[in-house]
Amino acid sequence: MEQEDYIIEMRHITKRFGAVVANDDVSISVRKGEIYALLGENGAGKSTLMSMLFGMYEPDEGEIYIRGQKVRIHSPNQATKLNIGMVHQHFKLVQNYTITENIVLGIEPIRRKFGLFPCVDLKGANEKIRALSKAYGLEVEPTEKIEDVSVSIQQRVEILKMLYRNAEILIFDEPTAVLTPQEIEFLLEILRSLRDGGKTIILITHKLEEIKKVADRCAILCRGKLVDVLDVATTSTKKMANLMVGRDVSFVVDKKPPKFGDVVLDVKDLCVENRDHFDVVKHVSFQVHAGEIFAVAGVAGNGQGELADAIAGLTPQKAGKITVNGTDLTNLGVRARTKAGVSYIPEDRQAVGLILDFSLGENLALKSYGDPPFCEHGVLKPDAFVEHAKGLISDYDIRGQKPEGPVRPMSGGNQQKIIVAREIDLESPLMIFVQPTRGLDIGAIENIHKRMIAERDKGKAVLLISLELDEIMNCADTIGVMYNGEMTKIAAADTLTANEVGEFMMGVKAQ
Amino acid sequence: MNHRTHPVKRAFVKVLGGRRTQSVAIPIFCIVLSLLAAAIVLLCLGKNPLQAYAGLLQGSGLFPKDSYAAHRSILTDFISMVDNWTPMLFAALAVAIANKGGLFNIGVSGQMLAAGFTATVLIGYSDLPAVVAKPLVFVIGIVAGALVGALIGFLKQRFNINEVVSSIMINYIIQYIVSFFIYTYYVDPISRQSRAVGANARLTLQQVSIGDLNTVLPIGFVLAVVCVFVLRFLMNRTKFGFELKAVGANKRAARYAGIPVGSRIVLSMTISGALGGLAGVTYYLGYYASIQPRTLADMGFDSIAVALLGNSNPVGIFFSSFLITAISKGSTYMSSTVGVQQEIASLITGIILLFSACSAFIRYLVEKYRVQLEEADKAMAEGGKA
Incomplete structure (x- = not known):
C-alpha cells in the first residue's frame, strides 16, 4: 500500500517567515487522479504549502517528489515544466486582452507569414482553445475580452490556461470564494470531470460542504501543522470542523462578567448590496447593549465587512433600519453618524483609517478637526492638535513619531493604536472594531483587547467583527455568526464552544 | 572607513536629504542642474554661457544693461x-x-x-x-x-x-x-x-x-x-x-x-x-x-x-x-546679445522646465540612497561587532 502510485509527495516540509512558522514538518502524499482537499482556517498554512509546490517559495526543510523523482521547484516556470498548474485566488489575467491572448501569453504559437515574418497564430490558438474547452466542458468564447466576461468565466480561463500548458496537477486556491452558489455547483462539476479525465487536483478551501461533495481525501492543517488526513466518504463534516478549529486557546483575556445596560445599537432587517448589486448582507437583525461585546464571527467574505460599513454609513443600505441610542441613522451621512455616537475602527488601517502623509496630530483629530478646540470659525489651531496628540500619545503609549511627524513610517501596531486612541477619544456610545488585531504582534493584540474590554466596562456597546475565532471566544459576551450574508446564530458566548461556532461559520449547522 | 564608501551618494543625501531643507534644496538643485545642461548646449553652439545668462538677467531687468533707451x-x-x-x-x-x-x-x-x-x-x-x-x-x-x-x-x-x-x-x-x-x-x-x-x-x-x-x-x-x-x-x-x-x-x-x-x-x-x-x-x-x-x-x-x-x-x-518668467522674458534679449536664435532661448527655458519636473524623481533618489546607506552602515556595524 505504501508503495502506491503517488504523483506528489511532500516530505517533512517546514517553512518559516521570520519568527512565524507557516508550515511545521508537514508531509502529504497525493495519488494520481484524485481530488485532494487541504482544509484549514485563515493562516493555517494551506496557501504557503501549495506556493512551495508551485515554486513561489522554497521550503526551508523537507523534500518534494513529483512522480517519484526528487525535485527542486525554484520558480513557477519550473513548476509548469513539471506539469503543475495553479489557479490563484486573485486571477492573474490581462483585462483588455482576449481569452485566447491571455491563455497563450508567454508561449505564443508562432506562424511565419509568407514563410518569413513571424506573427502570433491567434486563429490556430482560438481553434485549439475551442477544442480544449469542449473536451472538458469549460465553455468559453476565445475571442471575448476578459473585461467583458464574468468572474466564473475568468476562472475557466485560468483553468484553460493550465490545461493549455499540459498541466497534470491542478492546484485551486479557494476557487469558490468569488462564485455564486450556482457557479460553485458548476465548478465542482468541472473538477469532477477533470479528475475523471485523469488530472490530479489539489483543492485549498475552508468550506466543508464542497469537500464533502467532490474531494476523495482531505488533509487538515491547523496552525502550520498537519492534523490528520481523512477519507472524505467515511468522515462527517462535523468531525472535520472539529479537527480544523479544535485547539488550545492560546491566551485567555482577563475579563469581568458583563453588566448589560440599555440597547445601544439596534439593527433591524438590514440588507446591503455590493457594487455588482449582489446581496451581501441579507435581512440581518441584532441588538447590542451598553456594556456588551457583541462579536460577529464568520469566514472572510460572508458580509461582515459590509455590515460594519453600512452601520458607519460608508456603504448605502438597501433596506432595514439602524438606530443608535434611539437615533435613526438611515438617512444620515458619515459625519452625522459619528456625532450620533458611532466610533469605527476599520479593517484596513492604512487605506481607510489613516492618512499616512498627514501628521500624527492631524490623524488623531481626523474626526474632530472641525470642532473646538481644533477649529474656530473655520480656522485651525495647530497648537490644539499638538496638545491633544501629546495627551493621547502618553495615554495610549503610541511610539515612533512626534505629533508633527507623518504616520507613514510608523509600525502597524502603533498605527493601529492611533486609530484606537482616536476612536475611543470620541467617547461614542457605540464602538465598532473590525479585525482590530490583524497583522499585529502578541503584545499589541493584548493591548487592543484590554482597551476594548475597558470600553465595555465603561458601559459602551462594542461590536467586534473578526475572522480570528480565538479573538471572538476570548472577548465576546454575545456571539453572532454570519454565513453567506445571513446571521445564522446569535447566542450568549458562554453557551457556545469554539467548535460549535466553527460549525456555524462553515454553514454545517443552521438554526 | 564608513565615510569613504559611496562618497557621491553620501554627499547627495547630505545636501538634499535634510527633512526641513529638502523642499528648498531640491528645486535649487534642479535649477542648477538645468543651467549646467543649458550651458553645455550653449558651449556646443560656441557661445559663452556666462554671457548668455547675463543676457537673460538683463532682459528681465535683474541686471543692468550697458545702455538704455x-x-x-x-x-x-x-x-x-x-x-x-x-x-x-x-x-x-x-x-x-x-x-x-x-x-x-x-x-x-x-x-x-x-x-x-x-x-x-x-x-x-x-x-x-x-x-x-x-x-x-x-x-x-x-x-x-x-x-x-x-x-x-x-x-x-x-x-x-x-x-x-x-x-x-x-x-x-x-x-x-x-x-x-x-x-x-x-x-x-x-x-x-x-x-x-x-x-x-x-x-x-x-x-x-x-x-x-x-x-x-x-x-x-x-x-x-x-x-x-x-x-x-x-x-x-x-x-x-x-x-x-x-x-x-x-x-x-x-x-x-x-x-x-x-x-x-x-x-x-x-x-x-x-x-x-x-x-x-x-x-x-x-x-x-x-x-x-x-x-x-x-x-x-x-x-x-x-x-x-x-x-x-x-x-x-x-x-x-x-x-x-524671468528666463522666458529675458530670453528675447539674450538671443539678441549673444546671437543665438530665439528658438535656442526657448530651448533653454524648456530644459529648465524639464529638469524642474524631475524634482519628484530626485526626492525618490535621495530616499533610496538614504535607505541604502543606512543598510550599508548597519551591515558594517554588525560586521564590526562580529
Missing part, C-alpha cells in the same frame, strides 16, 4: 517682467490648489481664455469709467473661470469623468467658440486678432510716468501676491484646506472621516478655475490687450511645471513663477 532703465525692464509674471503666478496657483485636492487641472489655458474673452466682450469694449471697469474685469474673470472649473469638478464628482480628459475637451470647446465669436463680431481687420480693449478696462496701466521713466504698471500683481498669502493660509490653517488635503491624500480615509469628498472636489476645481480666470484677465486684458483666436496660451501649460517646481506650495510658487 530714453525713459527706460533696469526698473522699467523689471516692471515689464512683473507684468508677465502676474498671470503666470495666478495660473500656477490654480494648478497648485487642484493638485492639493488630488486633481490635475490641465485646463488652465481654457479657463484663462474663457475669462479673458468674457471680460473683453462685456467690459473691454464698454465706456465704463476705469474705477468701475477694472474691478468688474477682475470679478468677471473670477466668475467665468470658476464656472468652467466647477463644471470640470462637477463632471468628475457626478459622472466620474477624469478631469484631465474633460479639461482637454473643454479647452477645445472654449477655444473654438471664442474663435468663432472673434472672427464673426470682434475681429480687428489688420491684426486678425480681437479688437484691442479700451484703456479703461486694461489691468496693466500703460505709459505711466515715474520721474523720468515711462513704464507700464500691472495692478493685478498686488492681487496675485495677496492670493499667495490667502492660499497659504487657506491650505495650512483652515478647516477647508485640511479637508481638501485629506481628499487629495487619501479619498477613502477622507470619506471615512466624514468629509464630503464630492463637494470638496467641486470646490477645489472651482477655486482653481477662479485663479485660472484671474490669470486670464491679467493676461488678455493686462499683459496683452487682445485675444489671438484659435490658440491657447502656452502659459496655462507652463504653469503646471511651475507649480510642480514650487512643490504646490504658494510661497514656493511665488519664487518658481518668478524664475520661469
Whole structure:
C-alpha cells in the first residue's frame, strides 16, 4: 500500500517567515487522479504549502517528489515544466486582452507569414482553445475580452490556461470564494470531470460542504501543522470542523462578567448590496447593549465587512433600519453618524483609517478637526492638535513619531493604536472594531483587547467583527455568526464552544 | 572607513536629504542642474554661457544693461517682467490648489481664455469709467473661470469623468467658440486678432510716468501676491484646506472621516478655475490687450511645471513663477546679445522646465540612497561587532 502510485509527495516540509512558522514538518502524499482537499482556517498554512509546490517559495526543510523523482521547484516556470498548474485566488489575467491572448501569453504559437515574418497564430490558438474547452466542458468564447466576461468565466480561463500548458496537477486556491452558489455547483462539476479525465487536483478551501461533495481525501492543517488526513466518504463534516478549529486557546483575556445596560445599537432587517448589486448582507437583525461585546464571527467574505460599513454609513443600505441610542441613522451621512455616537475602527488601517502623509496630530483629530478646540470659525489651531496628540500619545503609549511627524513610517501596531486612541477619544456610545488585531504582534493584540474590554466596562456597546475565532471566544459576551450574508446564530458566548461556532461559520449547522 | 564608501551618494543625501531643507534644496538643485545642461548646449553652439545668462538677467531687468533707451532703465525692464509674471503666478496657483485636492487641472489655458474673452466682450469694449471697469474685469474673470472649473469638478464628482480628459475637451470647446465669436463680431481687420480693449478696462496701466521713466504698471500683481498669502493660509490653517488635503491624500480615509469628498472636489476645481480666470484677465486684458483666436496660451501649460517646481506650495510658487518668467522674458534679449536664435532661448527655458519636473524623481533618489546607506552602515556595524 505504501508503495502506491503517488504523483506528489511532500516530505517533512517546514517553512518559516521570520519568527512565524507557516508550515511545521508537514508531509502529504497525493495519488494520481484524485481530488485532494487541504482544509484549514485563515493562516493555517494551506496557501504557503501549495506556493512551495508551485515554486513561489522554497521550503526551508523537507523534500518534494513529483512522480517519484526528487525535485527542486525554484520558480513557477519550473513548476509548469513539471506539469503543475495553479489557479490563484486573485486571477492573474490581462483585462483588455482576449481569452485566447491571455491563455497563450508567454508561449505564443508562432506562424511565419509568407514563410518569413513571424506573427502570433491567434486563429490556430482560438481553434485549439475551442477544442480544449469542449473536451472538458469549460465553455468559453476565445475571442471575448476578459473585461467583458464574468468572474466564473475568468476562472475557466485560468483553468484553460493550465490545461493549455499540459498541466497534470491542478492546484485551486479557494476557487469558490468569488462564485455564486450556482457557479460553485458548476465548478465542482468541472473538477469532477477533470479528475475523471485523469488530472490530479489539489483543492485549498475552508468550506466543508464542497469537500464533502467532490474531494476523495482531505488533509487538515491547523496552525502550520498537519492534523490528520481523512477519507472524505467515511468522515462527517462535523468531525472535520472539529479537527480544523479544535485547539488550545492560546491566551485567555482577563475579563469581568458583563453588566448589560440599555440597547445601544439596534439593527433591524438590514440588507446591503455590493457594487455588482449582489446581496451581501441579507435581512440581518441584532441588538447590542451598553456594556456588551457583541462579536460577529464568520469566514472572510460572508458580509461582515459590509455590515460594519453600512452601520458607519460608508456603504448605502438597501433596506432595514439602524438606530443608535434611539437615533435613526438611515438617512444620515458619515459625519452625522459619528456625532450620533458611532466610533469605527476599520479593517484596513492604512487605506481607510489613516492618512499616512498627514501628521500624527492631524490623524488623531481626523474626526474632530472641525470642532473646538481644533477649529474656530473655520480656522485651525495647530497648537490644539499638538496638545491633544501629546495627551493621547502618553495615554495610549503610541511610539515612533512626534505629533508633527507623518504616520507613514510608523509600525502597524502603533498605527493601529492611533486609530484606537482616536476612536475611543470620541467617547461614542457605540464602538465598532473590525479585525482590530490583524497583522499585529502578541503584545499589541493584548493591548487592543484590554482597551476594548475597558470600553465595555465603561458601559459602551462594542461590536467586534473578526475572522480570528480565538479573538471572538476570548472577548465576546454575545456571539453572532454570519454565513453567506445571513446571521445564522446569535447566542450568549458562554453557551457556545469554539467548535460549535466553527460549525456555524462553515454553514454545517443552521438554526 | 564608513565615510569613504559611496562618497557621491553620501554627499547627495547630505545636501538634499535634510527633512526641513529638502523642499528648498531640491528645486535649487534642479535649477542648477538645468543651467549646467543649458550651458553645455550653449558651449556646443560656441557661445559663452556666462554671457548668455547675463543676457537673460538683463532682459528681465535683474541686471543692468550697458545702455538704455530714453525713459527706460533696469526698473522699467523689471516692471515689464512683473507684468508677465502676474498671470503666470495666478495660473500656477490654480494648478497648485487642484493638485492639493488630488486633481490635475490641465485646463488652465481654457479657463484663462474663457475669462479673458468674457471680460473683453462685456467690459473691454464698454465706456465704463476705469474705477468701475477694472474691478468688474477682475470679478468677471473670477466668475467665468470658476464656472468652467466647477463644471470640470462637477463632471468628475457626478459622472466620474477624469478631469484631465474633460479639461482637454473643454479647452477645445472654449477655444473654438471664442474663435468663432472673434472672427464673426470682434475681429480687428489688420491684426486678425480681437479688437484691442479700451484703456479703461486694461489691468496693466500703460505709459505711466515715474520721474523720468515711462513704464507700464500691472495692478493685478498686488492681487496675485495677496492670493499667495490667502492660499497659504487657506491650505495650512483652515478647516477647508485640511479637508481638501485629506481628499487629495487619501479619498477613502477622507470619506471615512466624514468629509464630503464630492463637494470638496467641486470646490477645489472651482477655486482653481477662479485663479485660472484671474490669470486670464491679467493676461488678455493686462499683459496683452487682445485675444489671438484659435490658440491657447502656452502659459496655462507652463504653469503646471511651475507649480510642480514650487512643490504646490504658494510661497514656493511665488519664487518658481518668478524664475520661469524671468528666463522666458529675458530670453528675447539674450538671443539678441549673444546671437543665438530665439528658438535656442526657448530651448533653454524648456530644459529648465524639464529638469524642474524631475524634482519628484530626485526626492525618490535621495530616499533610496538614504535607505541604502543606512543598510550599508548597519551591515558594517554588525560586521564590526562580529
